Amino acid sequence: MEVQDQLKAIPSNEWVLLRDIYKRDWPRHQLAYNTIQNYINWSALDPRIKQLQILGFDDSWRENGTCVILDRYQMYVYTVEDSNKSLKRALLLVDWDYSYKMCCIPMRYHPTFQEVFATLSIDLLWDHPCVIYELSKEDSLKLDLNVPKGLHTEKLSIHHATFANEVWPHRCEGSEYFLKRLAAWNPSVGLFNEAGQLLAWCFCWPNGAIGPLEVAKEHQRKGYGSLMVKAIAREVANAGLNCYGTAITGNAQSRAMFEKLGFRLVDGGCFYARNRSRKLVEYDR
Structure with a gap:
């Protein structure tokens, strides 16, 4: 048989x-x-x-x-x-x-x-x-954050994940719990003002890559997205890993951001x- x-x-x-x-x-x-x-x-x-x-x-x-x-x-x-x-x-x-x-x-x-x-x-x-970008952990640690006056960065908490999921364009059944685990167990970073309001945030996928990355709608075009990439890259590097990011092939804005920060394009994509x-x-x- x-x-x-x-x-x-x-x-x-x-x-x-x-x-x-x-x-x-x-x-x-x-x-x-x-x-x-x-x-x-x-x-x-x-x-x-x-x-x-x-x-x-x-x-x-x-x-x-x-x-x-x-x-x-x-x-x-x-x-x-x-x-x-x-x-x-x-x-x-x-x-x-x-x-x-x-x-x-x-x-x-x-x-x-x-x-x-x-x-x-x-x-x-x-x-x-999608395309994949990489920045070595050595180069990630060289990134200068230059956090604007009156703002600060800190690790995200579980309740921040709930808010992030509410505005995430790719939210789905089960995604809130997924983001909560990322906030609790993986590197993450948020940008806050003096009142504690969350302006921008970035998690780290299970494969170590950047994401999800979002900037609150009213705070877009202020460079906060790039700031979050630099901040999470340093966190990932401190964990001993190179930093990876992905972008949909046709997303010129995201690709330009990675390239401006010194990320190199990885062959093959995903x-x-x-x-x-x-x-x-x-x-x-």
Whole structure:
């Protein structure tokens, strides 16, 4: 009798082994390394964290690192395999009845995703190609903040995440809790006036990249966005990481900001996408 192909949860005590596979060809796979390390950190803070799985194949993840990370409605996938063969095998086994936000997926995987979507008749809500920028931790620490008089920066708290979610253009079911975890567990920074009003803010994604970054509507075009990028870059550098940022390919304003601050364009790029749910689920948009 033929054994059915299965994705299985990789035990959390083996996530370090998975992470270290992504040291190969450093820093090519640094975002993958950062993502797995993020969930190692989070599971240490909350060993019983719900709706988080890192899935792989028993017969191969220790060699090719192929994994699917499902964190509530968010999905990250990685492999060091050039052929993407095991990646396709894994994606075909994902339960696509649920709606996932595919986050910062390396663009070299995009054809494989498209093949799987066509095979399984998966309907996408959106699919955005993006560019990736990088600033080394050494250069990040050299950034001069120049905070305007009367303003100050400090780490965001959970209640700031609630406000940030209310005005976030990409908010969805589950996003408020997601931002709360970023505020509580990852580097973050807010810009405040003397009255304590939040003027601009920036979180740090699970993969270590900048975002979400927002400036209150009434305070836009004052340079606060660039200030937040510099502030979060320093925080990330103090954690020992290079700083990454993404921008939709056609977003000239964001790209110009990164380039003005000295970020370099990383080859390959990435994409973000969201599939439509095929049944009644908790996270559906």
